[in-house]
Amino acid sequence: MSIETRFAGEAAVNTEMKCLCVFVLDVSGSMRGTRLEALNQGIKDFYAEIQTGDNVSDKLIEQLEVAVIQYDEEVQVLREPALLEESEVAPTLTERGSVTETVMAMEEAINIVEARKSWYKETGQRYYRPWIIVMTDGEPYGNRASAADIDAISARVAADSAAKKYFMLGIGVGDANMELLQKMCGKAMPLQGTKFTAFFQWLSNSLSTVSTSREGDKVNIKDGADAWMDSFEI
Numbered sequence: 001m002s003i004e005t006r007f008a009g010e011a012a013v014n015t016e017m018k019c020l021c022v023f024v025l026d027v028s029g030s031m032r033g034t035r036l037e038a039l040n041q042g043i044k045d046f047y048a049e050i051q052t053g054d055n056v057s058d059k060l061i062e063q064l065e066v067a068v069i070q071y072d073e074e075v076q077v078l079r080e081p082a083l084l085e086e087s088e089v090a091p092t093l094t095e096r097g098s099v100t101e102t103v104m105a106m107e108e109a110i111n112i113v114e115a116r117k118s119w120y121k122e123t124g125q126r127y128y129r130p131w132i133i134v135m136t137d138g139e140p141y142g143n144r145a146s147a148a149d150i151d152a153i154s155a156r157v158a159a160d161s162a163a164k165k166y167f168m169l170g171i172g173v174g175d176a177n178m179e180l181l182q183k184m185c186g187k188a189m190p191l192q193g194t195k196f197t198a199f200f201q202w203l204s205n206s207l208s209t210v211s212t213s214r215e216g217d218k219v220n221i222k223d224g225a226d227a228w229m230d231s232f233e234i
Helices: 033-052 102-122 148-161 178-185 196-211
Strands: 019-026 065-072 075-083 131-136 167-172 188-189
Touching: 019 102, 019 196, 033 065, 033 131, 033 196, 065 102, 075 102, 075 131, 102 131, 102 148, 102 178, 148 178, 167 178, 178 188
Parallel strands: 019 065, 019 131, 131 167, 167 188
Antiparallel strands: 065 075
8 A cells, every 4th residue: 555545535633733653563472471461451551541641741642643563474553543532442462473573564664654644744734753662572583584674674764763754662572682673773672571561651651742842852751761761862
């Protein structure tokens, strides 16, 4: 599906400046059990914070568009980008015991971002720099990604990030290859244990901070970061 047609015909819900966040979530076999349960709970808590307005800006529910991708040997878009409904239930992630095609999943996330930005422009909506969150606990090769594919996606993300097309953050779970995740995403941090809820609390607060900033501001998102990682600025 082309960038121009992915969201063709969709009307803007409001005129608020949009903040897009795309989740790219590894559900391969190594995520089964406690990790996946904690990740699912973290996403539910994230939804609840946005929907209730707890610890976030009053307008975030009118600004934040969420997309959810789960991936193993296949890439599945569980939720196309859209504002959260007040009573909406978060999608449940499920694993199938297969491999980790991280490159394919990252490419789909970038495609979603580019298509949504095109739609924002077509519908006269201003937007903040989109976020892409890549969570994985495994090696990114799978069956269909070579070392050359890793190099290609790394180069693309580096160029796009330099052009401020989006902000990508890799989150390494368990024994994730952090050196490779850093190369692919440009910025990557290890999660402490299964502190997914702490991460998503930090994320909702950070997106709230972004949504109340002025265009071009450097945003400090250190508050709450020490609950799961080192702090940094974007």
